[in-house]
Amino acid sequence: MKCRKCKKPAVLKMPRHNTAFCDVCFQDYLLKQVQKAISDGKMFLKEAPILVAVSGGKDSLALWDILIKLGYETVGLHLNLGIGAYSATSQQMVEKFAQTRNLRLITHGYQESYGLGVVEIAKASARPACSACGTMKRHHFNRIAIEEGFPVVATGHNLDDEAARLLGNLLKWQVPYLEKQSPVLSDDNGKWAKKVKPLYRLPEREMAAYAILNRIDYIVEECPMSNGAKAFTYKETLNRLEEASPGAKHQFYLGFLKQKEKSFPSPPPVTDADACLTCGQPCQSEQCGYCRLIERSTSLIVS
Amino acid sequence: MKCRKCKKPAVLKMPRHNTAFCDVCFQDYLLKQVQKAISDGKMFLKEAPILVAVSGGKDSLALWDILIKLGYETVGLHLNLGIGAYSATSQQMVEKFAQTRNLRLITHGYQESYGLGVVEIAKASARPACSACGTMKRHHFNRIAIEEGFPVVATGHNLDDEAARLLGNLLKWQVPYLEKQSPVLSDDNGKWAKKVKPLYRLPEREMAAYAILNRIDYIVEECPMSNGAKAFTYKETLNRLEEASPGAKHQFYLGFLKQKEKSFPSPPPVTDADACLTCGQPCQSEQCGYCRLIERSTSLIVS
Numbered sequence: 001m002k003c004r005k006c007k008k009p010a011v012l013k014m015p016r017h018n019t020a021f022c023d024v025c026f027q028d029y030l031l032k033q034v035q036k037a038i039s040d041g042k043m044f045l046k047e048a049p050i051l052v053a054v055s056g057g058k059d060s061l062a063l064w065d066i067l068i069k070l071g072y073e074t075v076g077l078h079l080n081l082g083i084g085a086y087s088a089t090s091q092q093m094v095e096k097f098a099q100t101r102n103l104r105l106i107t108h109g110y111q112e113s114y115g116l117g118v119v120e121i122a123k124a125s126a127r128p129a130c131s132a133c134g135t136m137k138r139h140h141f142n143r144i145a146i147e148e149g150f151p152v153v154a155t156g157h158n159l160d161d162e163a164a165r166l167l168g169n170l171l172k173w174q175v176p177y178l179e180k181q182s183p184v185l186s187d188d189n190g191k192w193a194k195k196v197k198p199l200y201r202l203p204e205r206e207m208a209a210y211a212i213l214n215r216i217d218y219i220v221e222e223c224p225m226s227n228g229a230k231a232f233t234y235k236e237t238l239n240r241l242e243e244a245s246p247g248a249k250h251q252f253y254l255g256f257l258k259q260k261e262k263s264f265p266s267p268p269p270v271t272d273a274d275a276c277l278t279c280g281q282p283c284q285s286e287q288c289g290y291c292r293l294i295e296r297s298t299s300l301i302v303s
Numbered sequence: 304m305k306c307r308k309c310k311k312p313a314v315l316k317m318p319r320h321n322t323a324f325c326d327v328c329f330q331d332y333l334l335k336q337v338q339k340a341i342s343d344g345k346m347f348l349k350e351a352p353i354l355v356a357v358s359g360g361k362d363s364l365a366l367w368d369i370l371i372k373l374g375y376e377t378v379g380l381h382l383n384l385g386i387g388a389y390s391a392t393s394q395q396m397v398e399k400f401a402q403t404r405n406l407r408l409i410t411h412g413y414q415e416s417y418g419l420g421v422v423e424i425a426k427a428s429a430r431p432a433c434s435a436c437g438t439m440k441r442h443h444f445n446r447i448a449i450e451e452g453f454p455v456v457a458t459g460h461n462l463d464d465e466a467a468r469l470l471g472n473l474l475k476w477q478v479p480y481l482e483k484q485s486p487v488l489s490d491d492n493g494k495w496a497k498k499v500k501p502l503y504r505l506p507e508r509e510m511a512a513y514a515i516l517n518r519i520d521y522i523v524e525e526c527p528m529s530n531g532a533k534a535f536t537y538k539e540t541l542n543r544l545e546e547a548s549p550g551a552k553h554q555f556y557l558g559f560l561k562q563k564e565k566s567f568p569s570p571p572p573v574t575d576a577d578a579c580l581t582c583g584q585p586c587q588s589e590q591c592g593y594c595r596l597i598e599r600s601t602s603l604i605v606s
Binding site for chain 1 (some may be wrong): 475551555
C-alpha cells in the first residue's frame with residue numbers, strides 16, 4: 001500500500017479517511033490536526049507559555065513533543081499520584097523525556113504533600129479512585145498554573161477519551177457534565193487557567209503510532225486502579241462501532257461539539273460567589289470536592 | 304430462585320430490577336408497565352378503538368394481546384410487504400392470531416396494490432430497503448387510520464428498538480430525527496392519526512418471555528432484508544452495555560425522554576401548507592417520500 005500523498009510505501013492505514021500515509025506525511029497530517037484544534041478552539045497563541053500536564057503515558061508525552069514541534073513555548077507538569085511502582089515509573093518516563101530535550105518540568109508528589117497516595121485518599125472518602133483522582137488533578141492543575149503564572153493548561157485527552165466520556169454522559173443523561181464537556185474549558189474571565197485538549201481530533205490509534213514513530217518512551221501499562229473502569233467499556237464499545245463504520249468516533253464527538261451550545265449550553269463563568277471557602281477554587285457549595293477529600297484523609301491520619 | 308412478590312418458583316430473572324418473577328407476577332408487572340406507558344404518554348383512552356399495527360412478530364402480536372387484556376377496543380392492521388415466503392408466513396401468523404380470538408383484522412398487500420413488493424419498490428428508487436419500507440408503512444398506517452376512522456395507531460416498538468434508534472441518532476447527531484423521536488407522535492391537531500408505542504418501557508427479552516408464556520405463535524425469523532442493518536449493531540452494542548450495567552437501556556432511553564424537550568424540542572404541528580400535493584399527507588416539500596417512491600416504481604413497470 002502506498003502513501004496517498006507522496007506515493008512512498010505507507011506505514012499506517014487509516015480506514016476512517018479511507019487512505020494510508022508514509023511516516024513523514026502521517027506526522028505532517030497529525031501536526032496539522034493538532035494545529036487545527038488549537039486554532040479552531042482559540043486555545044492559545046505563541047506569545048504565552050503553556051503548561052502541559054504529562055502523566056508519562058503516550059498521549060501527554062506526544063502532546064508535549066507536538067507542541068514543541070509546532071513552535072509553542074511549553075513547561076511540563078507532572079503529578080506523582082503515589083501509586084507504588086506505577087507512579088515511580090511514570091515519573092521516570094516524564095523526567096527522561098524532559099531531560100533529554102532540556103525542558104523545564106514541574107513535579108508535585110502526593111506522598112510528599114499528604115503522606116498518602118491518591119488510592120488511600122480516595123478510600124478515606126469512600127470515593128471511587130478515578131473520580132477522586134480527577135478531582136485532585138483538576139485542583140493541582142489550576143493551583144500550579146495560577147501560582148506559576150500559566151494562563152493555559154493543556155492535557156493529552158484524545159478523541160477516544162472524549163468520545164468515551166460523551167457516550168457515558170449520554171447513556172446516563174448527565175446533563176451538567178454534557179454542558180461542561182468541551183475541548184476548551186473557560187478560564188472564567190481570567191480568574192483561573194483555561195483547560196484545553198489539543199488532541200481531541202485524534203484517535204488513540206493514531207497517537208500510539210505517532211509515539212512509536214518518534215521513539216517516545218512512555219509507560220505502556222494502564223493505571224492499576226483503572227481496571228474495570230466504565231471508560232474502558234465505553235472505549236471498547238466505540239471501537240466496535242468504529243470497526244463497523246470507520247469514522248464513527250469522529251462523527252459522534254465532532255457532531256456533539258457542533259450541536260452542543262444548542263442542546264447543552266455551557267454554564268456561565270463562575271463568579272466570586274462560586275468559590276470554595278477553604279481553597280478559593282471554583283465551587284458551587286461552601287467547600288470544594290478537593291478540600292472535602294483532603295479533610296477526610298487528614299482526619300484518617302490523625303485518628 | 305423465588306418470585307420476589309409471591310415467593311413461588313420464578314420463571315424469569317430480571318437483572319435490571321435485581322429481581323425475579325413467577326409467570327403470574329411477571330405478566331402482572333408487564334401489563335402494568337404497558338398501562339403506565341399509555342397513561343404517562345396520554346396515548347389513548349378506552350372510549351375509541353385503537354388500530355394496532357401487527358407485523359406477525361412477537362412484539363406487535365404481544366401488544367395486541369396486552370391491549371385486549373387491558374380492556375381496550377382494538378382492530379389489527381397488517382401490511383403484506385410482498386417479501387416472498389417471509390411475508391406469506393407473517394400474514395398467516397397474524398390471521399391465525401385474529402381468527403382464534405375472533406378479532407377484526409384489516410390487511411393491505413403491496414403485491415396486490417402495486418404489482419411489486421417493497422424490495423422492488425426500494426430498488427426502483429435506489430433507496431435502502433429498510434428506509435423505503437419505513438416510508439411506506441408510515442403512509443399506509445396514516446391513510447388506513449384516517450379512512451377507517453381510527454384516531455390512534457399503536458405499534459409494537461419495544462425499549463430495545465427505541466434505544467437502538469436513539470443511539471444511532473446520537474452517534475450521527477441527526478437532530479431532526481432526535482426532535483421527532485418519541486413514543487407518542489402528535490396527530491397534528493387531529494389532522495392525522497396519533498402514533499404511539501406502548502411497549503417503549505419493555506426490553507425485547509421481556510417481550511419474548513411474554514409471547515412464550517402466552518403461547519403466542521409468531522414469526523421468529525427476522526426480515527430477510529434487515530440483514531446487516533445498522534439497527535442490529537446498535538442493539539448488540541446496547542446489549543453489551545446492559546450486561547455490564549443492568550438497566551442501562553432503560554436509563555438511556557427514559558433519560559432521553561426526560562431531557563428531550565429541553566435539548567431537542569419537538570417540531571410544531573404540521574399545517575395545511577405542509578402537505579404533499581399528490582396524496583395530502585404531512586410533507587415538507589411538494590411531494591412526499593411515499594409518492595416519490597411509488598412514482599419511480601410505477602415508471603419502472605411502464606418502462
